[in-house]
Amino acid sequence: MTDKLVTAIIVxxxxxxxxxxxxxxxxxxxxxxxxxxxxxxxxxxxxxxAFGFLGVFLVxxxxxxxxxxLQDKFxxxxxxxxxxxxxxxxxxALTALKNNALWLIFLTLLTVGLGLLIAVLVDRVRYESVxxxxxxxxxxxxxxxxxxxxxxMYGYSPPGAPQTxxxxxxxxxxxxxxxPWLQVESFSVNTFALIIVMAWMWTGFAMVIISAALKGINPxxxxxxxxxGATELxxxxxxxFPLLVPTLVVISTTMIITALKAFDVVFTMxxxxxxxxxxxxxxxxxxxxxxxxARGAAIAxxxxxxxxxxxxxxxxxxxxxxxxx
Amino acid sequence: MTAIAxxxxxxxxxxxxxxxxxxxxxxxxxxxxxxxxxxIPTVGLLINSFRPGDVASGSGWWTAIFPPYAFTxxxxxxxxxxxxxxxxxxxxxxxxxxxxxxxxxxxxxxAYAFSWMEFPGRxxxxxxxxxxxxxxxxxxxxxxxxxxxxxxxxxTLLAVWLAHTGYGLPFAIYLLRNYMGALPREVFESxxxxxxSPVTAFFRxxxxxxxxxxxxxxxxxxxFVWNDLLVALIYIGAVNPDNLPLTVSIAGxxxxxxxxxxxxxxxxxxxxxxxxxxxxxxxxxxVRGIVGGSVKG
Numbered sequence: 200m201t202d203k204l205v206t207a208i209i210v211x212x213x214x215x216x217x218x219x220x221x222x223x224x225x226x227x228x229x230x231x232x233x234x235x236x237x238x239x240x241x242x243x244x245x246x247x248x249a250f251g252f253l254g255v256f257l258v259x260x261x262x263x264x265x266x267x268x269l270q271d272k273f274x275x276x277x278x279x280x281x282x283x284x285x286x287x288x289x290x291x292a293l294t295a296l297k298n299n300a301l302w303l304i305f306l307t308l309l310t311v312g313l314g315l316l317i318a319v320l321v322d323r324v325r326y327e328s329v330x331x332x333x334x335x336x337x338x339x340x341x342x343x344x345x346x347x348x349x350x351x352m353y354g355y356s357p358p359g360a361p362q363t364x365x366x367x368x369x370x371x372x373x374x375x376x377x378x379p380w381l382q383v384e385s386f387s388v389n390t391f392a393l394i395i396v397m398a399w400m401w402t403g404f405a406m407v408i409i410s411a412a413l414k415g416i417n418p419x420x421x422x423x424x425x426x427x428g429a430t431e432l433x434x435x436x437x438x439x440f441p442l443l444v445p446t447l448v449v450i451s452t453t454m455i456i457t458a459l460k461a462f463d464v465v466f467t468m469x470x471x472x473x474x475x476x477x478x479x480x481x482x483x484x485x486x487x488x489x490x491x492x493a494r495g496a497a498i499a500x501x502x503x504x505x506x507x508x509x510x511x512x513x514x515x516x517x518x519x520x521x522x523x524x
Numbered sequence: 525m526t527a528i529a530x531x532x533x534x535x536x537x538x539x540x541x542x543x544x545x546x547x548x549x550x551x552x553x554x555x556x557x558x559x560x561x562x563x564i565p566t567v568g569l570l571i572n573s574f575r576p577g578d579v580a581s582g583s584g585w586w587t588a589i590f591p592p593y594a595f596t597x598x599x600x601x602x603x604x605x606x607x608x609x610x611x612x613x614x615x616x617x618x619x620x621x622x623x624x625x626x627x628x629x630x631x632x633x634x635a636y637a638f639s640w641m642e643f644p645g646r647x648x649x650x651x652x653x654x655x656x657x658x659x660x661x662x663x664x665x666x667x668x669x670x671x672x673x674x675x676x677x678x679x680t681l682l683a684v685w686l687a688h689t690g691y692g693l694p695f696a697i698y699l700l701r702n703y704m705g706a707l708p709r710e711v712f713e714s715x716x717x718x719x720x721s722p723v724t725a726f727f728r729x730x731x732x733x734x735x736x737x738x739x740x741x742x743x744x745x746x747x748f749v750w751n752d753l754l755v756a757l758i759y760i761g762a763v764n765p766d767n768l769p770l771t772v773s774i775a776g777x778x779x780x781x782x783x784x785x786x787x788x789x790x791x792x793x794x795x796x797x798x799x800x801x802x803x804x805x806x807x808x809x810x811v812r813g814i815v816g817g818s819v820k821g
Binding site for chain 2: 203206207210211214215218219222223225226238239241242243245246248249250252253255256257258259260261263264313317320321323324328330331332333334335336337338339340341342343344347348349351352361362363364365368399402404407408411412414415445446449452453456459460462479482483486495496499502503505506507510511513514517518
């Protein structure tokens with residue numbers, strides 16, 4: 200029990216003390232250098248801990264992944280771009296790419312759209328915290344549990360048998376015959392069913408961050424517009440929305456990346472069967488089911504490259520932000 | 525410090541503004557409708573977690589609302605009887621708290637530097653950091669595990685804290701830099717003129733003014749770590765089972781029984797309790813006008 204107590208003290212007191220102590224210590228250390236050098240050295244001291252963590256846990260493994268992607272499946276000799284050629288020539292991979300495109304578009308639209316709508320709506324009612332908590336709950340559920348929950352929702356029995364799936368029971372009540380949601384390949388119905396599960400979980404995420412940004416808007420600004428006779432819609436379009444744009448870009452970028460990395464929901468609910476594979480599950484299958492980590496690594500690199508255009512958009516936006524502040 | 529005092533004043537003025545704009549019936553209808561849609565799946569699982577396994581798999585959860593009633597606490601009793609649950613719960617706390625605090629601090633330092641300090645390559649480095657968001661976790665596990673073994677910290681809590689910090693940083697830096705970068709320049713300029721060092725400006729101005737976004741980040745990071753299975757399993761699992769968190773024992777509970785979905789429901793609701801408490805307690809920091817009033821001060 201005493202070592203648990205020691206751990207608890209480390210956890211609550213020592214860890215924050217070390218962190219605050221570090222940044223305070225940098226300022227003491229900077230006294231040793233000339234006044235002119237201080238602003239040149241200081242930023243790097245502030246960035247050092249972050250770059251250390253990122254270097255060890257993300258950059259270093261990623262470099263290893265790039266090297267692996269250029270080798271054969273035994274990691275013995277270099278085979279150039281063979282693994283990439285396989286990726287862009289395989290039907291499975293192209294299906295996964297198409298599905299990821301659907302994920303990217305619809306997951307982002309649903310989560311950001313609904314998150315914005317809910318954040319703005321609940322901002323005006325007294326029971327805001329209750330409403331926000333309800334939308335937030337799915338995010339607190341682990342992925343495995345969420346998968347089980349939605350297997351109950353999408354449950355299917357043949358027509359005539361009693362339906363235990365919520366959705367099929369609901370449409371059965373108005374006379375529509377049951378649909379095996381996770382098995383219909385045409386029009387990617389099963390992929391959309393999976394996207395809805397993910398959107399149910401992540402709308403709360405978008406809502407919380409948009410709501411935090413909404414609270415940062417100066418209320419006097421809105422008041423002034425209303426005094427000048429602006430309608431609620433004009434206030435939203437003219438003031439609230441433009442001020443939220445930076446946050447919406449951050450959330451959209453995050454959701455695009457979440458869509459590109461989609462894995463858990465597909466893995467637990469369909470296992471990528473019936474053309475529901477995405478890049479993440481395809482990578483997992485290559486790495487762990489087929490033991491071809493070189494192809495898996497190539498897929499990871501493709502994922503990394505797919506994000507480059509979005510990053511360029513972000514760079515230009517940050518330049519614009521600096522120009523106006 | 526006047527900045528913070530006046531911020532509080534404007535936040536109470538904000539409340540008055542809302543009282544004067546009474547929402548209509550359509551607004552309430554829309555919100556309640558969305559709440560019901562969001563609740564149905566969870567309520568279904570909640571009800572099924574109180575039903576015997578064979579009954580739950582044979583009929584829809586809504587049939588349980590009507591008599592004859594067949595509720596049971598058996599599923600919860602079974603989950604709670606697991607001998608290690610208390611230890612695992614404590615481990616989850618010991619993992620989650622530092623794995624939330626460390627990335628928040630480290631990200632705040634970096635975000636402040638990216639927002640308010642001049643140095644060559646600033647934009648490029650920032651884009652690289654955000655680009656790291658896309659690195660798939662699965663691709664990093666084996667190289668990092670080898671590193672931990674070399675350093676001799678595989679299986680310790682420290683290893684998991686460090687790993688979660690690394691994985692959580694790109695998003696934390698991205699979100700914080702976006703928020704801090706949008707703070708008014710005047711505040712930092714006048715602080716510098718008054719002779720405040722960057723450390724003072726950081727702790728007295730940047731952090732207090734970013735409270736809503738820090739609260740949001742703290743909630744998410746805590747949640748991801750609390751619900752994480754993979755990282756704990758790989759970095760602790762094999763070496764030191766005494767340090768394993770709640771998620772691992774719950775996952776073991778479900779798979780060892782084989783399809784015990786009714787236990788999963790009970791386990792899911794037990795493990796959800798703490799993240800929801802964290803959400804409720806941090807929600808009060810989403811206060812209006814923290815930035816709004818600061819420029820005048």
